[in-house]
Amino acid sequence: xxxxxxxxxxxxxxxxxxxxxxxxxxxxxxxxxxxxxxxxxxxxxxxxxxxxxxxxxxxxxxxxxxxxxxxxxxxxxxxxxxxxxxxxxxxxxxxxxxxxxxxxxxxxxxxxxxxxxxxxxxxxxxxxxxxxxxxxxxxxxxxxxxxxxxxxxxxxxxxxxxxxxxxxxxxxxxxxxxxxxxxxxxxxxxxxxxxxxxxxxxxxxxxxxxxxxxxxxxxxxxxxxxxxxxxxxxxxxxxxxxxxxxxxxxxxxxxxxxxxxxxxxxxxxxxxxxxxxxxxxxxxxxxxxxxxxxxxxxxxxxxxxxxxxxxxxxxxxxxxxxxxxxxxxxxxxxxxxxxxxxxxxxxxxxxxxxxxxxxxxxxxxxxxxxxxxxxxxxxxxxxxxxxxxx
Amino acid sequence: xxxxxxxxxxxxxxxxxxxxxxxxxxxxxxxxxxxxxxxxxxxxxxxxxxxxxxxxxxxxxxxxxxxxxxxxxxxxxxxxxxxxxxxxxxxxxxxxxxxxxxxxxxxxxxxxxxxxxxxxxxxxxxxxxxxxxxxxxxxxxxxxxxxxxxxxxxxxxxxxxxxxxxxxxxxxxxxxxxxxxxxxxxxxxxxxxxxxxxxxxxxxxxxxxxxxxxxxxxxxxxxxxxxxxxxxxxxxxxxxxxxxxxxxxxxxxxxxxxxxxxxxxxxxxxxxxxxxxxxxxxxxxxxxxxxxxxxxxxxxxxxxxxxxxxxxxxxxxxxxxxxxxxxxxxxxxxxxxxxxxxxxxxxxxxxxxxxxxxxxxxxxxxxxxxxxxxxxxxxxxxxxxxxxxx
Numbered sequence: 001x002x003x004x005x006x007x008x009x010x011x012x013x014x015x016x017x018x019x020x021x022x023x024x025x026x027x028x029x030x031x032x033x034x035x036x037x038x039x040x041x042x043x044x045x046x047x048x049x050x051x052x053x054x055x056x057x058x059x060x061x062x063x064x065x066x067x068x069x070x071x072x073x074x075x076x077x078x079x080x081x082x083x084x085x086x087x088x089x090x091x092x093x094x095x096x097x098x099x100x101x102x103x104x105x106x107x108x109x110x111x112x113x114x115x116x117x118x119x120x121x122x123x124x125x126x127x128x129x130x131x132x133x134x135x136x137x138x139x140x141x142x143x144x145x146x147x148x149x150x151x152x153x154x155x156x157x158x159x160x161x162x163x164x165x166x167x168x169x170x171x172x173x174x175x176x177x178x179x180x181x182x183x184x185x186x187x188x189x190x191x192x193x194x195x196x197x198x199x200x201x202x203x204x205x206x207x208x209x210x211x212x213x214x215x216x217x218x219x220x221x222x223x224x225x226x227x228x229x230x231x232x233x234x235x236x237x238x239x240x241x242x243x244x245x246x247x248x249x250x251x252x253x254x255x256x257x258x259x260x261x262x263x264x265x266x267x268x269x270x271x272x273x274x275x276x277x278x279x280x281x282x283x284x285x286x287x288x289x290x291x292x293x294x295x296x297x298x299x300x301x302x303x304x305x306x307x308x309x310x311x312x313x314x315x316x317x318x319x320x321x322x323x324x325x326x327x328x329x330x331x332x333x334x335x336x337x338x339x340x341x342x343x344x345x346x347x348x349x350x351x352x353x354x355x356x357x358x359x360x361x362x363x364x365x366x367x368x369x370x371x372x373x374x375x376x377x378x379x380x381x382x383x384x385x386x387x388x389x390x
Numbered sequence: 391x392x393x394x395x396x397x398x399x400x401x402x403x404x405x406x407x408x409x410x411x412x413x414x415x416x417x418x419x420x421x422x423x424x425x426x427x428x429x430x431x432x433x434x435x436x437x438x439x440x441x442x443x444x445x446x447x448x449x450x451x452x453x454x455x456x457x458x459x460x461x462x463x464x465x466x467x468x469x470x471x472x473x474x475x476x477x478x479x480x481x482x483x484x485x486x487x488x489x490x491x492x493x494x495x496x497x498x499x500x501x502x503x504x505x506x507x508x509x510x511x512x513x514x515x516x517x518x519x520x521x522x523x524x525x526x527x528x529x530x531x532x533x534x535x536x537x538x539x540x541x542x543x544x545x546x547x548x549x550x551x552x553x554x555x556x557x558x559x560x561x562x563x564x565x566x567x568x569x570x571x572x573x574x575x576x577x578x579x580x581x582x583x584x585x586x587x588x589x590x591x592x593x594x595x596x597x598x599x600x601x602x603x604x605x606x607x608x609x610x611x612x613x614x615x616x617x618x619x620x621x622x623x624x625x626x627x628x629x630x631x632x633x634x635x636x637x638x639x640x641x642x643x644x645x646x647x648x649x650x651x652x653x654x655x656x657x658x659x660x661x662x663x664x665x666x667x668x669x670x671x672x673x674x675x676x677x678x679x680x681x682x683x684x685x686x687x688x689x690x691x692x693x694x695x696x697x698x699x700x701x702x703x704x705x706x707x708x709x710x711x712x713x714x715x716x717x718x719x720x721x722x723x724x725x726x727x728x729x730x731x732x733x734x735x736x737x738x739x740x741x742x743x744x745x746x747x748x749x750x751x752x753x754x755x756x757x758x759x760x761x762x763x764x765x766x767x768x769x770x771x772x773x774x775x776x777x778x779x780x
Contacts, residue, residue, distance in 0.1 A: 001551045001585075002504045003643035007650050010657065038456035048449035051665060052442045058628060059438035061762075065628040066428035100490055100660070107658040111524060114392045130657035134501060161391045195391075238448060238455040238664045253393035260397050267400065267520035268497040270490070273666055274628045275441060372451075 006136045019340075019352060026344065032375045032382070034306075034367045035350040037171065037324065040375075041298060043235045043279075044291030050282035051239075054275040068271035071262060072098025072243065076277045079284035080243060089215035091245055095258060097265055098272050098280075101242040102201050102229035107131045108269070109197060109225055109244065110163075112260050113252070117162040121152055123327070123357030123364065125171045125199065143360065150175045150318060150327075154185055160192035166214070167199040169206060172357050172366040174303075174323030176210040182217050189223035195252060196224040201242075204233035204296050206322045221247035225257070232324065233292045234283045241272060241280045299324040302369035302376050309380045310367075313387030326367040330354075332390045336365050346389075347382040396526045409730075409742060416734065422765045422772070424696075424757045425740040427561065427714065430765075431688060433625045433669075434681030440672035441629075444665040458661035461652060462488025462633065466667045469674035470633060479605035481635055485648060487655055488662050488670075491632040492591050492619035497521045498659070499587060499615060499634065500553075502650050503642070507552040511542055513717070513747030513754065515561045515589065533750065540565045540708060540717075544575055550582035556604075557589040559596060562747050562756040564693075564713030566600040572607050579613035585642060586614040591632075594623035594686050596712045611637035615647070622714065623682045624673045631662060631670045689714040692759035692766050699770045700757075703777030716757040720744075722780045726755050736779075737772040 019035055043051075057063035071077075077093040084091050099105050106127060110116060116137040120128050121144050132139055140159060142152035150173045166185060168177040177185070189196045198214035206212050214224045229242035246258045282288045300321075307326055310317045317328040330339040336353030343349040354364025371379065409425055433441075447453035461467075467483040474481050489495050496517060500506065506527040510518050511534050522529055530549060532542035540563045556575060558567040567575070579586045588604035596602050604614045619632035636648045672678045690711075697716055700707045707718040720729040726743030733739040744754025761769065 001506045001553060003645050004502055004504050004650075007502075007645075007653055010653060036457070040451075040454070040456070042451050042454040043445075043448040045449060048445050051445040051448075055433075055438050055441035055445060055665075055669075058433040058441075058625075059435060061430075061432050064430070064432040064625070066430070067426070067627045068630075100662075103658060103660045112394055112397075114394050116391045127657065134654065134657060163391060235448075235454070237457045237660075240458075240660060240663045255393050255397075260394075263397055263400060264524065267517065267524060268493060270493045270627075270630060272490075273630045273663065275445075275665060276663055279445075 004134070006134050009133050010130060018356070019350070023350065031348050031350060032371065032379045033350045034369070034371060034379060035352050037232065037368045037370055038237050039232070039235045039295075039370050040372050041235050041295055043239065044288065044295070046285060046287040046291060047234065047279050047282045051275050051279035054278035058274060065274040068274055068277065070265040070269055070271050072096060072272065073274070073277050076281045079281050083284055084213060084215065087212045087216070089213040091215055092248065095245050095247045097244040097246070097261060098277060099242055099244060099269070100240045100272055101231060102199065102227050103127050105227040105229075105242050105244045106197065106199070108264065109227070109261070110135055110137075111264050111268070112257055113163065117159060119159065119162050119164040121165065121167075121170070122359070123172050123354060123361045124165065125167060126356055128165045141358070144170070144173055144175070151177055151181060153181060154188035157188065160194060162192070162194045164189060164194055164196045165199065166196055167201070168210070169202040169320070169323040171202060172325050172352070172354075173318055173327045174320035174325045175318065176206060176208065176320070176322045178210055179217065182211055182214065183219075186214070186217045186219045186223060190219055193252070194223065196220070198224050198226045200226055201229040201232055202323060203228065204292065205300060205324060207300065208322060210322065215245065215247075221249045223250070225250070230280050230283060233296050234280070235295060236280070239276055239279060241276050299369045302371060302373075305376060305380060306367055306369055306383070309383045310387070313384060315387065324369040326369065328365055330363050330365050331387060333363070335362050337362075339365050343386060347386045349379060349382055349386070394524070396524050399523050400520060408746070409740070413740065421738050421740060422761065422769045423740045424759070424761060424769060425742050427622065427758045427760055428627050429622070429625045429685075429760050430762050431625050431685055433629065434678065434685070436675060436677040436681060437624065437669050437672045441665050441669040444668035448664060455664040458664055458667065460655040460659055460661050462486060462662065463664070463667050466671045469671050473674055474603060474605065477602045477606070479603040481605055482638065485635050485637045487634045487636070487651060488667060489632055489634060489659070490630045490662055491621060492589065492617050493517050495617045495619075495632050495634045496587065496589070498654065499617070499651070500525055500527075501654050501658070502647055503553065507549060509549065509552050509554040511555065511557075511560070512749070513562050513744060513751045514555065515557060516746055518555045531748070534560070534563055534565070541567060541571060543571060544578035547578065550584060552582070552584045554579060554584055554586045555589065556586055557591070558600070559592040559710070559713040561592060562715050562742070563708055563717045564710035564715045565708065566596060566598065566710070566712045568600055569607065572601055572604065573609075576604070576607045576609045576613060580609055583642070584613065586610070588614050588616045590616055591619040591622055592713060593618065594682065595690060595714060597690065598712060600712065605635065605637075611639045613640070615640070620670050620673060623686050624670070625685060626670070629666055629669060631666050689759045692761060692763075695766060695770060696757055696759055696773070699773050700777070703774060705777065714759040716759065718755055720753050720755050721777060723753070725752050727752070729755050733776055737776045739769060739772055739776070
């Protein structure tokens with residue numbers, strides 16, 4: 001037995017941990033947090049009610065529930081399936097695996113494969129890279145930049161049998177894959193016997209007619225796995241619930257990935273709390289859906305207002321309308337880390353240096369719109385000043 | 391990229407899944423479940439109250455909590471540390487990593503190592519074997535049998551740099567490692583630069599002065615990782631919470647395993663629900679502790695009564711007093727699977743065939759004492775009849 005030396009290669013990749021360390025030394029008073037994508041709006045009332053009722057059910061012999069099914073309760077899987085049907089994606093209940101969130105979901109899928117070549121965008125959500133680094137996987141980068149409208153295409157890609165990460169709406173760029181481009185990826189994956197890992201954690205933020213699920217695209221069921229989460233639209237970052245969708249038609253090297261993943265979950269996971277699942281199911285009621293929409297609208301409005309201030313200050317902001325994140329080149333040729341310090345030290349605004357989302361993004365910056373309106377109005381004033389004073 | 395072929399080697403190892411498949415075809419009416427170790431007593435009132443309060447806190451802006459710390463909230467880690475202090479194990483808060491249960495905890499630790507040689511008892515909790523099979527690890531078996539009082543010792547063991555699984559009280563045998571024997575293992579691990587993975591999920595069932603934690607043993611901090619769970623004493627199988635303890639002094643190949651595991655959790659896990667952690671913390675209050683003791687006493691009493699019936703019927707039952715499980719050689723030279731069918735088909739009692747806990751345990755059987763008193767009295771009558779009619 002030896003140590004897994006891959007951890008050394010993680011280095012400072014995981015910017016959230018790095019930033020949070022820096023923040024430990026800072027006076028919290030008056031700090032405006034536009035760093036990590038963590039909600040500030042409370043859990044909506046219908047969800048609170050559902051969780052509290054479930055807690056009481058657990059306290060009575062007749063309604064107590066022991067081990068949950070490893071793949072999730074039927075009531076939640078039915079609600080998820082019905083929601084997907086409403087957005088035009090026809091998935092089966094047996095294709096759904098409820099878990100404790102997207103980060104766990106993304107990591108757990110890697111167990112199904114060996115000798116993985118992961119195709120990961122630069123920039124991208126750091127957990128894609130970390131999970132693959134820890135396993136010593138080969139990593140191939142695609143670059144999201146102005147030439148490809150920040151949406152890499154498979155044009156000229158010479159790989160096959162690989163694991164392709166697509167996040168849409170994207171974290172951190174906020175860009176959304178349109179139906180045609182997503183179809184190009186699905187076709188590429190089917191042709192090259194590759195698997196698309198589609199992260200739809202921000203799908204509720206889609207305001208255009210862009211796909212919210214990869215399963216809206218013909219051919220996706222034979223090449224794609226979708227990972228979703230309740231965190232960003234249902235105020236669930238502190239509750240922890242998400243799910244993985246693997247269609248029963250999805251095979252790799254002749255094996256059913258749905259069956260393999262079911263075996264993986266049975267062996268290494270014991271399911272999600274009944275209270276959590278009841279809370280999650282309440283999202284799909286009329287009241288729950290209304291609350292989710294209100295949450296999404298609130299953060300989208302924040303993003304719009306922050307973007308307007310940045311644009312007004314001459315910053316080259318990506319012109320996105322479907323995301324709680326704002327991605328831009330730092331003004332005044334500053335590096336992301338320098339701009340981070342500048343905003344933090346002088347204006348008490350916390351953002352995230354672009355370098356955390358990929359080595360080549362050192363001059364970029366991400367602002368998150370997950371803040372209260374009160375913080376938003378302060379942030380706008382401070383940002384305006386900050387940009388003027390550069 | 392290729393498929394992880396190790397899944398094929400899982401075969402029918404995971405008896406719980408196998409048994410549950412069989413049970414799907416059976417009339418549930420009047421069935422007495424002494425199969426899997428799943429509690430039937432409801433979540434104690436102080437815990438329900440704590441969960442419901444936490445749910446309401448999540449519904450208010452001022453008390454809402456977003457992403458939990460990846461290693462758990464301070465309030466829960468303090469409560470765990472204080473409990474360990476009360477049983478004579480001095481651990482630090484920074485050594486505690488709260489997670490969603492022992493099965494996840496056991497699997498997550500494997501990420502820290504490469505080329506693992508796992509030393510696993512026969513019989514043992516099937517998740518040890520599954521997790522190692524899925525990763526293609528080398529597996530070395532130690533046999534618990536009458537010669538070693540069902541407690542394997544390191545005597546004559548020629549291995550080094552290995553991962554040694556010890557469960558005490560043991561699932562399925564119910565045997566407990568005494569202080570001296572555990573010290574022998576700790577000394578062996580320190581001498582051979584091996585790591586002990588100590589599963590204390592059943593430690594609350596210890597009624598003698600046997601250690602409840604490996605950290606009661608001098609020298610354990612430099613060679614042991616402890617995995618614990620709230621499932622079996624706090625009625626948490628449906629709530630999902632546990633924790634891993636890795637002392638800051640524990641190194642392997644010169645690396646701090648505490649730091650490595652912290653990096654692992656940061657990268658691949660997003661923490662446990664605030665509601666769950668508040669519910670778990672309530673276990674350590676006076677009322678919570680009383681409820682936990684009541685739960686343990688209830689199941690221990692069940693185990694005593696079931697054992698008495700088996701003994702009365704001439705069955706060679708292991709004479710254990712610290713476990714909710716009863717492990718025995720099947721009567722009448724029956725195989726475990728035959729005895730399973732016999733009890734199920736004729737007496738509507740569900741047990742677990744020994745083969746699920748190791749290939750060489752085909753003639754053994756496990757009964758779980760996780761049942762209501764009502765089911766217990768029925769089970770006793772039916773078992774008596776079943777043994778007489780053989």
